[in-house]
Structures are given as structure tokens and as C-alpha cells.
Amino acid sequence: QQQVKQSPQSLIVQKGGISIINCAYENTAFDYFPWYQQFPGKGPALLIAIRPDVSEKKEGRFTISFNKSAKQFSLHIMDSQPGDSATYFCAAPTGVNQGGKLIFGQGTELSVKP
């Protein structure tokens, strides 16, 4: 079964530090790699996404880095803030013409200490 493997499971970072979460995927046909952010008691929400024809995408303090040859992509949160404390999920589509069906990683619980 196709998987998306995410690490670490949990992460503690000091305010102002850099948070890095990694994901590895298997299917080279994947064409879209989103990251979702989930706050306690809420549903996940799309944070940022990248297509494999670019190596990096930046939106504010959030950056996705993509390494196609290694089949890995990562989320970098610069100048991490306590408000960034949440669970982060990487995801990938399960295949072509799957109607946006996604496989999610196991999640990383990020805690940013003040």
C-alpha cells in the first residue's frame, strides 16, 4: 500500500527557532504535496502545498522543500511562534484521477515554547 512516512512524531522548539518536519513518499507519480495544520479541537486545514516541478515554495514563515530524487519533502517553519503549536500532517494523492483522495502522514505534534 502506498504510504507517506512522516517524522518526527513530536517536536519541541523554542520561540524564534526553526521547526523542520520531514516526509517520505513512495509513488513517483504523485503530483501534489500538501501540508495540513490542525489545532486542538479543530479539523485539519490546508497550510501550504507544492507541485513536484519546483524545489521550493515559500509562504510567509512557512517553506516546503522538495527533493524529487530522494522522494522526500519537508516543511520548515521559520521564526516559530507559540501560535504555531499544532499538529502538522503531510499528505500526497493516492494516484492519478483519484478525485483529490489523499494519504496522510502520521502527524507531527509541534510545541513552540515561549
Added chain:
Amino acid sequence: DAGVIQSPRHEVTEMGQEVTLRCKPISGHDYLFWYRQTMMRGLELLIYFNNNVPIDDSGMPEDRFSAKMPNASFSTLKIQPSEPRDSAVYFCASSLVGTSVHNEQFFGPGTRLTVL
């Protein structure tokens, strides 16, 4: 738009009882997904619909689980009979594929189910 609406937000029931979870997707969205989230198994896709038709139910754990989408604005996930191991947060999500490069899924607030 109110976003994806789920009800109830919390459900506590006893083992053996029937549980029905409800979802109203975002108007105009053509895909609807049901997920289950637990600490042990993370976020699992149970079933998804396209234009009210079930496309993939391979994630439905057992015959005790069933889902329907009688029209474009309503879906239900039913568990009968419920068991303590069904305790989890159940999310509904919807998307409109084709109009956005991201095929973004919009999640509801979830239903926290506790089976005693």
C-alpha cells in the same frame, strides 16, 4: 459560506447502540470524504463520494460501518452496533476538484464519539 458542517459535535453512547454522524459539505463541492482520527492510527480515510456516488470504501473497517450520500448537501456515517474501539474523532471533508491546482480538502470540526 459556513464551511463543512458536522453534527453532533460530541456523542456518547453505550456499546451496542446505533450511532449516526451527519455532514453537510460546502455547497458546490463534488467530493465528500469521511475520516477517522485516533492517537494510534492517525487520520484514516474511511470512504469518499463523488457526485453522491461512493467511489472507494476500502477504508471502512467493518460491516458495522455504512455511509450514504442521498443528495449533494447531506451525508451520513452510521455505526451499528457500536463498540468501544470505535471511539474516535470522525471528520467529514469536501473538495471541488478541477478548479484549483491544490484540490484542497475542507474539513469540518469533527464529531467526537465515545462508546462506553
